[in-house]
Amino acid sequence: MNTTTRANNPTSSAAGSAPITVLLVEDEEAFVDALTVGLGREGFIVEVARDGAEALERFALVKPDLVLLDVMLPNISGLDVCREIRRSSDTPIIMVTAKGAEIDTVVGLEVGADDYVTKPYRLRELVARMRAVLRRHGAATGSDAAGVEGDSREVLALDGVELDTDSHEVRVRGEVVNLPLKEFELLSLLMENAGRVLPRSTLIDRVWGSDYVGDTKTLDVHVKRVRSKIEDDPARPTRIVTIRGLGYKYANNR
Ligand code: CA
Numbered sequence: 094m095n096t097t098t099r100a101n102n103p104t105s106s107a108a109g110s111a112p113i114t115v116l117l118v119e120d121e122e123a124f125v126d127a128l129t130v131g132l133g134r135e136g137f138i139v140e141v142a143r144d145g146a147e148a149l150e151r152f153a154l155v156k157p158d159l160v161l162l163d164v165m166l167p168n169i170s171g172l173d174v175c176r177e178i179r180r181s182s183d184t185p186i187i188m189v190t191a192k193g194a195e196i197d198t199v200v201g202l203e204v205g206a207d208d209y210v211t212k213p214y215r216l217r218e219l220v221a222r223m224r225a226v227l228r229r230h231g232a233a234t235g236s237d238a239a240g241v242e243g244d245s246r247e248v249l250a251l252d253g254v255e256l257d258t259d260s261h262e263v264r265v266r267g268e269v270v271n272l273p274l275k276e277f278e279l280l281s282l283l284m285e286n287a288g289r290v291l292p293r294s295t296l297i298d299r300v301w302g303s304d305y306v307g308d309t310k311t312l313d314v315h316v317k318r319v320r321s322k323i324e325d326d327p328a329r330p331t332r333i334v335t336i337r338g339l340g341y342k343y344a345n346n347r
Contacts, residue, residue, distance in 0.1 A: 113227065114138040116157035118148040118174065119189070120166055124212075128161070131216045137223075145169025149177055152184075159223060160186045162206070172204050179205035183261065183274050185226040187219075203314050205273040225302060230274055249284040252332055252346045254323050256284055263323070270322045275300055279312075280319050283333060288345035290336045316341060 115137045119125050129139045140155045142148040144167045152160065160178065164171035175186055188209040207226045210219055249256045255264040258281060263270050272280060278300045283291060297305055297312055316335075320327045334344050 112136055112138050113159065114140060114155060114157045115223070116140050116142060116148065116151055116155060116160045118142045118145070118160065118166065118171065119163045120144060121163075124163075127216075132220070135216075135220050143167075145171070145174045148174045152178055152182075157184065159227060160184060161189060161219075161223075162186055163189045165191060175204045175206055179273050180271070183230075183272070183277065185230045185274060187222060187226060189214075203318070205275075207274055229278070229302075249281070251284055251287055251343065254280075254284070254332065256281055265323050272319065272322065276315055276319045276322075279315050280323070280333075283341060283343035287343040290339050290342045292340040294340075296340060 113136070115132060117125065117128055117132070117139055119128070119141070120143050125141055125143070129141065132139050140151055140157060142151040146168055148160075148162070148166070149169075151157075162171045162175060166174070169177075171188060175188065178184065178186065185208075186206045188206040189212060190209055191212050207230075208222055210222060247258045249258075253266045255262075256277075257263075261277060263272050263277065263280065279296065282296065282299055293309070293312055297309065300315075301311070316333060317327075320330050320333055324330045324332055331346060332344055334342050336342055
């Protein structure tokens with residue numbers, strides 16, 4: 094059974110724009126009930142899926158603006174759901190993990206999630222993270238999902254890689270490659286600053302936000318994933334190069 098809650102008077106930060114639809118993937122009734130009410134009150138439209146298969150079905154049908162994805166689900170795990178969604182979509186995904194779960198949060202980010210929260214969490218914290226992810230997504234795609242201006246169309250083209258900040262597309266030698274939001278932001282930042290070394294702390298601040306408190310391995314995991322998609326030989330990268338002890342640089346090989 095699916096539940097839809099529509100708030101009469103959305104209070105989302107996106108004044109004048111359509112309410113934001115959240116796909117809540119959760120099998121614990123207590124969380125479903127609390128979040129349906131709590132997020133509804135915050136102005137979100139909440140769609141619920143109670144297992145992985147239903148999540149993929151609902152995702153295709155509802156086309157949510159954001160997915161709140163519990164990792165521990167019956168049948169298909171949250172990680173597999175995330176992977177599957179990432180095959181075709183860069184919709185923001187926040188993973189929800191149980192406290193002390195054996196699943197490393199890095200794994201969640203590795204499969205393409207944008208952020209994660211650990212149970213138990215406060216509704217206020219969750220909503221703040223949801224808005225932050227939506228804002229960054231809106232800024233990256235130029236959509237106004239979170240009321241962010243994004244009119245500056247720019248195509249960066251370097252060494253066979255083209256990145257279009259407007260259509261949010263990346264092409265490598267003319268072939269479109271699918272980069273989830275964080276990977277896109279990371280590549281975009283490196284390409285904008287081609288030839289300059291970007292320190293690790295700058296990359297983490299700019300891509301994950303200065304309030305990011307996760308594992309610093311996250312950056313390397315994302316660099317690795319971007320390399321696997323844009324480098325001719327990911328084991329010997331010539332575009333995104335590591336500057337040991339400092340950070341990364343997009344080489345200006347022209
Ligand atoms: Ca669960």
